Amino acid sequence: MFRWLKHYISVTNCFARLAIQRQMEYPTFLFGWIAGNFLQWFGGLWLIQTIMSRFGDLAGWKAEQVIFIYSLSVISHGLVVIFFLQTWVIGQMIIVGEFDRILLRPMDSFFLFIVRNINFVGITDAIPGIIIFFHACSLVKFHWSFVNIVNIGLILIGATLIRTALYMLVGSISFWKINRDALSVLMMHFQQQATSYPISIYPYSLQVIFTFLIPIGFISFYPASQFFGIGTILDIPFNFSFATLFMGVIFFFLASYVFTTGLKKYESVGN
Amino acid sequence: MIVVKNLSKEFLVIKKSPGFSGALKSIFFPDKKIVHAIDNVSFSINRGEIVGYIGPNGAGKSTTVKILCGILHPTSGTILINGLDPQKKRQEIVRNIGTVFGQRTQLYWDIRLGESFELLRRIYRIDNETYNHNLSVMNEMLQINELIDIPVRQLSLGQRMRGDLVAAFLHSPKIIFLDEPTIGLDIQGKKSIRKFIKNINRLNKATIILTTHDLDDVEELCNRLIIINKGRIVEDGGLKQIINKITPYRLLIVDAEKIPVNFKTENCEIVKSELNRIHLKFDKNKITASQLIAQISLQIKIVDLSVKESDIEDVIENIYGQSV
């Protein structure tokens, strides 16, 4: 068991090192991404402030609280880009035969799929997110207790897993139908739209869907509602940071199961 | 060592009709077609053999290789590699397999070649001693050290192929699948790669299955050939044996002072007749060259002559020719 773990960790480290080196080969790209992403995320912040200054509040949420939601959304998006970007391009990977390469190695194929790319460019998403988060924290007078810091950590992990799981579920369609990566782009826009604002602005039925079926409510909305003590359709007696983590883990496992089933299908059919 | 029995692989492909109406039609009434990429194939290969697996485009060579290394699952049939089923024990099988797909590199495009090797070292858990030993042995044959610090995308095709070969052999695999390893290389490149394959086979007692369209590869490397066409094995045997069976002919080329217009001989076929040269094809099981020469010299005055054996090229021409 220990040897097994050591083996997998050593391979993960090596992939990470290769990923850094690979991205160092094209430093100019990085500047493009910094410029583009900073513009996009701070632009989004500006948009929220403008809208909110006109309407006062949104379904009972004040401007700074919406900004808090938005920042959780941006950070978790950044984490997905860093660690799981490959879940957006499964169709492409099939076409270029990447899974042949993965299947030729004597290791778990889901593991190799997950660690094969660490995309450090994603920090250009995460950093604006973190800046906006601190900005929101000072606006809402966030209480920096140890428990709250741990909660934020759990929420971000859970949120990243939920997002990744959704990308994997959509991406795995490409195992059955030829390249459907366009759906991943759609998924990205959807996640970004739906997690930047309180989901309580949507009709009840949509809120239910965003809670249980496509659980994006847990990415930013429910955790924030708990911090601010704002009532939602989901009144559960326990900590929402655990709920987010719980949903993340459940959906990640579900998605990895679908992915693995898809890969089996790939093995039996070819690309 | 490798035992394949009644292996078949079918692909379901959807035929696309041209044009917009065709595209619409294929959405609502998809025209599904089954392609029998491999059709009831059986063979077994012993340890240390170099087997040429050859056939025309689309014959099913790459598909067979993919099934044997566990990437694809067969539609029916059984495979045992060292007694194990690659479908069920993929990870175990793949540990002892090395592959080169000439059409597609397995190296990491944007980083120096050495890093790809390092990654493989960790994936296969190759201990330092074996790793360094293998690298230095292969460096002697393929001069890999001079390439090791160059990003793969900057390597020429031949250099990249050397990299791919080294990558495939780092973990001392017992079975190696080479799918067109000499594709697109110049003569020098081909030669060094052939030499390498030969040496590795001798040193490691590795079993090598080679698919190629280059018949010089086959002649130089393979002691055995499996010829596949349209998913079926058409020949399986030694190189000489197959030549003898499919094309038991020799060509006798005779230069003479003058070839009479009504020249005729028995037991052979006139392939080409020029003013003072004539090409005769004869079945070497029916008549010997000297008998034929004696027979001809009665009619014409021979100035010079040469005998050409039929080779693998003629065999392939013969077999592929039947398929069209």
Ligand SMILES: Nc1ncnc2c1ncn2[C@@H]1O[C@H](COP(=O)(O)OP(=O)(O)OP(=O)(O)O)[C@@H](O)[C@H]1O
């Ligand atoms: N994933 C796939 N889906 C559908 N059909 C496929 C697939 N892969 C291969 N085929 C079909 O199976 C047949 C055999 O293909 P294969 O790639 O094994 O040929 P090959 O002998 O390697 O040819 P080549 O010399 O051109 O490399 C072809 O008719 C091909 O169109």
Ligand SMILES: [Mg+2]
């Ligand atoms: Mg092929």
